[in-house]
């Protein structure tokens with residue numbers, strides 16, 4: 001139970017003080033996704049250059065799970081290569097299946113409990129799906 005409390009605190013911290021919230025003034029890959037089952041909406045923007053995610057930002061509205069996940073994701077992929085970012089997205093899918101995985105950006109592990117609530121998995125994966133789509137889009141533009 002203590003562990004759950006710690007996880008909840010990490011999630012609420014990202015929800016109340018989101019990292020990388022906003023939009024870029026410069027050109028950026030932009031992806032809009034929503035999760036109708038919960039009403040979560042997110043717009044993800046990424047600056048991808050030379051096979052690297054230079055920076056990522058998001059705006060959106062929704063539940064604490066979807067928005068904290070977006071905050072963590074945008075922070076975790078910053079400075080990573082596209083391959084590393086996609087690897088992280090795969091790892092996140094494993095986390096949502098209840099598999100024991102570890103992240104360099106440890107806050108993400110706070111969302112591990114979500115796998116016990118199937119209805120909320122879509123909330124947690126929304127931003128990661130946006131990441132995948134954003135990378136696909138950037139590769140088509142090259």
Ligand code: ZN
Pocket residue numbers: 035038039040062063064065066123
């Ligand atoms: Zn949600």
